[in-house]
Amino acid sequence: MNRSRPLNLKFNPAPLATMRRAAGRDGRYQPVSFWQETIDVVPGEPLSADLECDVAIVGGGFTGLSVACELKRAANDLHVVLIERDVIGHGASGRNGGFAMPLIGWDLTHAVRTLGQQAAQRAYRLMYDAVDHLKRTVDEEQIDCDLEATGYLLLATCAAREKRLRHEAELGEQLGFGYRWLEGDALSEHIRSQAFRGGVFDPRPLIINPAKLARGLKRVAESLGVEIYEQTSLTELRDETPLLLRTEHATLRANTAVLALNGYGAAMGFMPNRIMPVHTYIVLTEPLTDEQLDEIGWSAHRTSLETARNFIHYFRLTADNRILFGGEDAQLYWHEACHDADRSIFARLEARFRQYFPSLDRVAISHRWGGVLGVTLDMFPTFGCGGQHGNVFHATAYCGHGVALSNYAGRLLAPHVLRHLGRADEAGSNDLPFFYDRQPPWLPPDPLRWIGLQAYRKSLQWLDRWQGA
Numbered sequence: 001m002n003r004s005r006p007l008n009l010k011f012n013p014a015p016l017a018t019m020r021r022a023a024g025r026d027g028r029y030q031p032v033s034f035w036q037e038t039i040d041v042v043p044g045e046p047l048s049a050d051l052e053c054d055v056a057i058v059g060g061g062f063t064g065l066s067v068a069c070e071l072k073r074a075a076n077d078l079h080v081v082l083i084e085r086d087v088i089g090h091g092a093s094g095r096n097g098g099f100a101m102p103l104i105g106w107d108l109t110h111a112v113r114t115l116g117q118q119a120a121q122r123a124y125r126l127m128y129d130a131v132d133h134l135k136r137t138v139d140e141e142q143i144d145c146d147l148e149a150t151g152y153l154l155l156a157t158c159a160a161r162e163k164r165l166r167h168e169a170e171l172g173e174q175l176g177f178g179y180r181w182l183e184g185d186a187l188s189e190h191i192r193s194q195a196f197r198g199g200v201f202d203p204r205p206l207i208i209n210p211a212k213l214a215r216g217l218k219r220v221a222e223s224l225g226v227e228i229y230e231q232t233s234l235t236e237l238r239d240e241t242p243l244l245l246r247t248e249h250a251t252l253r254a255n256t257a258v259l260a261l262n263g264y265g266a267a268m269g270f271m272p273n274r275i276m277p278v279h280t281y282i283v284l285t286e287p288l289t290d291e292q293l294d295e296i297g298w299s300a301h302r303t304s305l306e307t308a309r310n311f312i313h314y315f316r317l318t319a320d321n322r323i324l325f326g327g328e329d330a331q332l333y334w335h336e337a338c339h340d341a342d343r344s345i346f347a348r349l350e351a352r353f354r355q356y357f358p359s360l361d362r363v364a365i366s367h368r369w370g371g372v373l374g375v376t377l378d379m380f381p382t383f384g385c386g387g388q389h390g391n392v393f394h395a396t397a398y399c400g401h402g403v404a405l406s407n408y409a410g411r412l413l414a415p416h417v418l419r420h421l422g423r424a425d426e427a428g429s430n431d432l433p434f435f436y437d438r439q440p441p442w443l444p445p446d447p448l449r450w451i452g453l454q455a456y457r458k459s460l461q462w463l464d465r466w467q468g469a
Contacts, residue, residue: 060084089214
C-alpha cells in the first residue's frame with residue numbers, strides 16, 4: 001500500500017451476494033463446510049453503538065484473531081475491537097483443508113529461483129517457525145482442534161513432475177529442512193495408488209480442524225479482553241484522524257486499523273489490481289473403515305498429501321477417517337463474485353478422487369463446499385501498512401497456504417502496530433520478512449484481467465494434461 005495517499009475504502013456487497021450468510025432468518029448458524037458442522041455456534045451481536053478504540057481489526061479469521069491476541073498479550077491496556085461480517089470462522093478460516101505447512105511461493109525451488117538461496121532459506125525457516133508457533137498455541141491454550149502431526153508428502157503423477165520433485169527433495173535436504181525422496185516400498189508405507197510415482201516427504205507439517213481452531217482462538221481473544229462484534233459489516237473506511245470505520249449500525253473511531261480480509265478484500269476495493277479472489281473447492285467422503293484405509297496404505301502414517309500439478313490436489317484424513325479431497329481447479333469468477341459451490345468442479349474432483357483410488361469407487365461423498373483465497377500473481381503474500389499516516393495495516397494474500405502463516409501474523413504485525421501507537425517498549429522484534437511492505441505484481445483492470453487470467457488458467461490446465469499429471 002502507498003503510505004502517503006489517503007486510503008478510503010467502500011464495501012461493494014455484490015461480490016458476496018451469492019454466498020450464504022452465517023445466520024439465517026431465524027438467527028441460527030448456517031454452516032457451509034463439514035468443519036463448521038463440528039462446532040456449536042450462536043451468532044454474536046453486532047456493533048450497535050458508536051465506539052472509540054486504539055486498534056480496530058476488520059476480519060474474524062485466523063489473521064485478525066492472531067493480531068488481536070498478540071496485541072493484548074503485549075499491552076493489555078490497549079482497547080482492541082474486532083469486527084466480523086458473519087461469525088468467527090465462517091469464511092476461509094472455517095473452510096480450508098486444515099493443512100499447517102511451510103509452503104511459500106509455488107514451492108521451495110520457485111522460492112530459491114525468485115528470492116535467492118539465502119533469502120528463500122530464511123523465508124522457509126520463518127514458515128517452519130509459524131508451524132511450530134501454531135502447535136505451541138494449541139497446546140498452551142488447550143484448544144481442541146484435532147491437531148495431528150502427520151507430515152506432508154508432495155506426490156509426482158508423471159515423469160516431468162518426478163524430475164522436478166527429485167530436485168525439490170535434494171534442495172530441501174541441502175538447506176536443512178529434512179526432506180526425503182520416497183518411492184517404491186517407502187512410498188507405499190504412506191499411500192498406495194498406481195497414480196503416484198514418488199514423492200517428497202516433509203515430516204513437520206500438521207493438520208487441524210480449522211473451524212474448531214478459529215472458535216478456540218475466539219475464546220482466547222475474549223479472555224484477553226478483545227471486544228468482538230459478529231454480524232458487523234464494514235461499509236466504509238475513511239482515512240481521517242482518527243480513522244473512521246462505518247458499519248451497518250454504528251461507527252468506529254480508531255487510532256490504527258488492521259485489515260485481515262484475505263480474499264474478501266476485493267469486496268472492499270483493497271489492492272484491487274494486485275490481489276485476486278480465487279476459489280478452491282473440496283469434496284469429503286463418508287467415514288472409511290480400517291479395511292478400506294489399509295487397502296490404500298493410509299492407515300499406518302495418516303500422512304497428508306498433495307499432487308505436484310499446476311492445479312494441485314490436496315487430500316487428508318479427518319479425525320473420523322473421512323477423506324477430504326480438494327483442488328483440481330482455481331476459478332476467478334466474473335466481477336469477482338464469490339460462490340460457495342461449483343457443480344462442475346465438484347464433479348471433476350469426485351472423478352479424480354475415484355481415478356486415484358479405484359478401490360474406493362463405492363465410497364459416498366457426504367459434503368461439498370468451497371471458499372475464497374487471496375492470491376497474487378507470483379504466489380507470495382503481502383504484509384505491511386498504508387494510508388496517509390501509515391496506520392492502516394494488512395496481512396493478506398496467503399495464496400492457499402495460509403493456515404500456519406495467518407496464525408503467525410500477530411507475531412509479525414503486532415510489533416509494528418505497537419510502534420505506531422508509541423508503545424515501542426512492548427513492540428518486540430523489528431525483523432521484517434521479505435514480504436513486509438511488498439507490492440505484489442500489478443494486474444490490469446477488468447475485463448482485461450479476467451480474460452488474461454482465464455487464458456493463463458487454461459494454459460496451466462493444458463500443460464497438466466500434456467504432461468499426464
